[in-house]
Amino acid sequence: MTTQTKARGIDTKHATPTFARNVVHFVRVLRGAGLPMSPAHAVDALDALRHLDLTRRDDVHAALAAILTGAPDEREIFDAAFALFWRDPDFEGKLRALLLPKVQGGVPPPRRNNRLADALAARAGARPNATPPPSHEEHVLRAHATFSAEERLRQRDFDTLDANEWRALRHLIRARRLPLATERTRRLKAASHGTHADLRASARQAVRAGGDWTGWKYRAPVERKLPLVLLLDISGSMSSYSRAVLYFCHALLQSRERLQVFLFGTRLTHATRALRERDPDIALAQLAAQVADWSGGTRIGATLAEFNRRWARRVLGGRATVLIVTDGLDHDASGALGEEMARLHRFAHRVVWLNPLLRYRDFAPKARGVQAMLPHVDAHFPVHNLESLEAFARGLSGAPHAAPAARALHRLSPGESRWS
Template identity: 40%
Template sequence: MRADEVAVGFVNALRGAGIDVAVGSSVNYYQALGAVGLEQRSSVYWAGRATLVTEPDDIEIYDKIFDAYYGGQQLVATPVVEVTQPITLVVDDDGDDEGEDGGGDEDPGDPSLTLRWSRHEVLRDKDFADYSDDELDEAHRLMAAMARLGGTRRSRRRRRTHRTAGHPELRRTVRAAIRSGGEPVRRWYTEPGERLRRVVLLLDISGSMESYARALIRFVHAAVVGRRRVEVFTIGTRLTRITRELSSRDPDRAISEAADAVSDWSGGTRLGDTLAEFNELWGIRGMARGATVVILSDGWDRGSPEVMAEQMARLHRVTHRLVWVNPLKATPGYQPLAQGMAAALPHVDDFIEGHSLHSLELLAEVLADDRAPAESISMIGAQAV
């Protein structure tokens, strides 16, 4: 068998067995066969194993398909560089109509490699600023699965436990002893319960964040309807609470009502002043105490950096974790030199990107980790500068 025939046939066999082979993996396998040659069976095996198998559970299936496909066949060494006949890559998209002919110009004699691509994989690393409206709707459905964010904290309300290391529950133990003639045959215990930790999301809706805010508002909405104890505010030239507007499970209706409630959408930026208003009216009074506060902003601020630093320090003192999500952090060569970002960074526990679905997955992982921050993000910020 030639290298092109091996790539086409073996990939189709794996897909038929249920292994999801991506487009890039198929091309890598074809190139790997040209690099290792087809003389040794073990080289062909590991070329496919290294490029086509991404899940440990698929290894057993891969081995069976490999033995069945290559059983008793003699492989002929045909390096890829010597193959003059082109391979036609036929991309199979689930959204295409089955009756539509997309390859009428290809020669039927040319070898064709039928591949499938995942829209989710494409959107996962794509920048939100480049999303179309249809892609935003698709991304919202993916966000709903990851937006059940936030860890738990200890509650004052106790719960029953079978562990003897807990606190004795005297009332229930005595009641059980009465039923057994006064002998405490079974002892009952309690331990501190757990409850969801509050998550507060502060979304920058200024003009510099417009291309990202339209995607992040969908993530914020998914968080509100996905779990309890989530509060949402917009920050720009003024502070606006939009938790109630985003409580509808219909995303179009929720985002429309939130847009009507916010009067400074795509306006200026006064992050320090709006954070001061949040601290005075909501945060310091109790909403931010022991909560995880997430600021989604690019850090551009027209106000005083001293005010920004003071308000971030106040907020950091009462929160469990203070997270800053900056879409510009993914830009090559980015440095936090904007005066607002530079003033806020020493008081932030986690400084992460927010330009793609993948970065929001990282945010969900950070918020699910309920341990206290091990170190201040100021050290990381200093390295970035």
Template identity: 40%
Template sequence: MTGRLADNVALFGRALRAAGLPVGPGAVVDAVGAVEAAGIARREDLYWTLHSVFVTRHEQSAVFDAAFRLFWRRRGFLEKLLSEMSPIAPAERAREKPKPGESRVLEAMRPQRKEAPEEVVEHEVSARLTTSDRDVLKERDFAQMSAAEIARAKRLIQALVLPDDSRPTRRMTTDPRGRHVDLRASLRRSLRGGGAAIELAHRSRTVRPPPIVALVDISGSVAEYSRLFLHFLHALAERRRRVQSFVFATRLTNVTRELAHRDPDDALARAATRVRDWEGGTRIASALHDFNQTWSRRVLGQGAVVLLFTDGLEREVESDLAFEADRLHRSCRRLVWLNPLLRFGAFEARAAGIRALLPHVDEFRPIHSLASMEDLVRALGPGQGKDAKPARFLRAAS
């Protein structure tokens, strides 16, 4: 295939690479050959042909979709795109937020301004974020971040540290200053000396942080937020915290072993390979039932804290949703519901799934930005129990 179509496919691949997708020259050649073999009778044929070549992971679909809609428009789309990004755009258009994935695509298609050499060198030397930039980034919605902002957010997530919330467990460990007498160890010591004298051995309860169990919704409605939350879980596991991670859309999948890999991007790629229902529908009741039936007794010991990450928009609200949520609540020490919909100030608990879950959680928190993630870290610290319900939970439940 030659001509303008081949050139446009090459330019489209270059735009995807600038937007963060790993598109190389080989992929562009394959895409040109695939379009030539499949034909372009319909727009949908071109979409799925290029999608099959350029998209290699589930999380890349949103960026590809936004790039395709912006690139393959009718004649004059580039001039219209430049006019929308100009400083004299209408005020009402400037207030509109881009859809998920469009921010980094717009950034990739924006023409780069040539700067003086001394300015470029100065920008490369100053690699750290200033205080004002960091504050703005912390308040930025995850779905509206560009590719560079997402990379910075991942670095800041890796720097988050949970406070020391260690607490005594049922397990005992040897402790010379312990309050409990270790009878077996004391008898073994007496046998070494012939049994003439008994030297008492002591022990105390083991002190360690409680395990964290995360149930993460990866359906299409919250995919932009769940990916960065999985980075947060990877950072917790990397600091030797006991973290059990499960993802669900239409089925429940344990990705704890995949997130244990050192590199966060590699860990998420392994998790995405194993999960088959990424960005699918939502079946919260079925996922909670599978967890309570199969995994609850295995991972909810020693005062585990459960983080339920979902928007609560159940595809088919079933009567057993409240029952499974109540069973989960009774099995753990603390159940925290993280909902990206709380980013809206006028949020109301009207959906049937949300109303079914609310009575059975201890806390109801937003999870849409770095600032909300930092609030979650502080809330998981010591002194936060089942009675510590934030004011926002009370307003949403009323």
């Protein structure tokens, strides 16, 4: 904390402006790290700290945690931010130490939080008192009609991204949460206007108004989100693409979408619970520790047989759509892929195949696994960069409610987003 408030008994009225700026700055850091902060949280925090002794660090920590956190998974980020922000005024040095590799010793190092590091780095670079270094060089800028860095990143193949581009991609996916498709049900809910008049509610309102029937109540159909089930290939050839799709699934689960995620390589793993973690990096680290066959071989037929036997009846109710993300290169010699795909097709309302190999315009279904899967899918989409992923999401949000009369294969060229 500031030196003006470290001594017990000092008048905190003169230290209020500086301390208030620090508290507001701390709330902004938490918002940058992903916590749902608003200006009202900063006002409540300042109001609560007026009744505390600011020299008692534990009391300040407990008060701010009670006001600024609302879920158990937010407490870990808050504790790390509090320790880093309020312990040392030189938190830039702490940030650099956080980003440096740690030496493995007898005690395991603390888990790094990339969201907190990004938030502190952004706030460190945006300090109002920071002065740029003097420069005596003259630079001539020539502006050309070029794509922005974000536009280039949207068109980059997932398999060619470096560490910094992966971090930028994660933020772009998180910022672009697209609502998925909904369908009308037979249930009705209260509405201010509509075509279904609610006679009982209108009569009760007329009795309360002394017999005035000028105000009517209505009911409208309830819309519900369609469930999605994702089967994601995590073999060696799909490593980069599956990582990007997992970031996309994490954003959907944070938006409370009805999504179930399964990973398959040589075995099947249910990954929905791990992806509910608020921090995507922690979620992927937990999955990497949980899944033993990550970046290994592929047995699509055997894993689909396990899914059809154990999970299909549980998760494929309510007109669920199945998304299969794989390149179709099956290493299983049993030849059961076609039969299991046909069984999955009977369980699901719709089967969509996301294939990174569609980025090649001369793609031809020559592999045995691809030939076995093609007759049993309703749509075939590319998924090799952020642009294709967003195009698929937009198509998914506008997908038709009813199943097509004839389930014909619809192959798309890279960049298209039409539904069959």
